[in-house]
Amino acid sequence: MNKRNSTTRGFKRTASVLDDQIRRAGESRGFAVSRVLTHWAEIAGADIAEIARPVNIGYGRGGFGATLTVLTTGAQAPMLEMQKDKLRDRVNAAYGYNAISRVRITQTAPTGFAEGQAQFAAPKPAPKPAPKPEPAPEAVAAVHEAVTPVQNDDLRAALERLGRNVLIKSKR
Numbered sequence: 721m722n723k724r725n726s727t728t729r730g731f732k733r734t735a736s737v738l739d740d741q742i743r744r745a746g747e748s749r750g751f752a753v754s755r756v757l758t759h760w761a762e763i764a765g766a767d768i769a770e771i772a773r774p775v776n777i778g779y780g781r782g783g784f785g786a787t788l789t790v791l792t793t794g795a796q797a798p799m800l801e802m803q804k805d806k807l808r809d810r811v812n813a814a815y816g817y818n819a820i821s822r823v824r825i826t827q828t829a830p831t832g833f834a835e836g837q838a839q840f841a842a843p844k845p846a847p848k849p850a851p852k853p854e855p856a857p858e859a860v861a862a863v864h865e866a867v868t869p870v871q872n873d874d875l876r877a878a879l880e881r882l883g884r885n886v887l888i889k890s891k892r
Contacts, residue, residue, distance in 0.1 A: 756774055756777075756814055757774060759814075760774060764810055764811070765810065768800065771792055771796040771799065771800060772790045772791060772792040772800050772825075773790070773792075774788060775791045775826065776788075776789040785821040786820050786822075788807075788808070788822070788823050788824065790807070790826070791826055791827070792826075801825060804823040808821075808823050811823075852888065855887035860884065863880055863887065866883065867879040867880050
């Protein structure tokens with residue numbers, strides 16, 4: 721058999737090459753498990769990941785009861801505030817134990833303004849309302865004819881609008 725002696729180890733996966741650098745960068749910010757940084761959208765959920773990102777995890781003196789600092793914009797802070805318990809539970813599930821006891825929301829990075837420039841997903845445009853269906857002209861004429869005997873103009877107009885709305889609802 722002819723055995724080929726190679727001087728290279730072959731190709732390495734990018735994740736294995738960058739794993740140590742990502743881990744060191746994450747640990748310098750308190751992220752002992754870099755998975756929280758690299759898989760934030762999966763851990764936090766798409767709705768939270770669109771409006772926030774993790775900035776820091778600060779551990780207390782005992783090592784347990786860490787505080788997760790999350791960066792968001794000012795307009796999204798009240799929405800995120802209501803979801804803090806849900807976020808804490810999701811992050812703790814990623815760690816595998818109750819590592820996070822508090823979630824702190826900040827609108828700027830704790831280290832400086834350069835890092836505080838949040839880049840979040842663009843908000844989804846609101847869906848356009850469907851065009852309002854129009855009832856058949858014969859039905860509108862019938863409604864108009866039915867309310868004609870009413871003496872009060874305001875009452876007649878209100879009854880005619882009601883009739884049109886009933887026709888539209890029944891058409892759907």
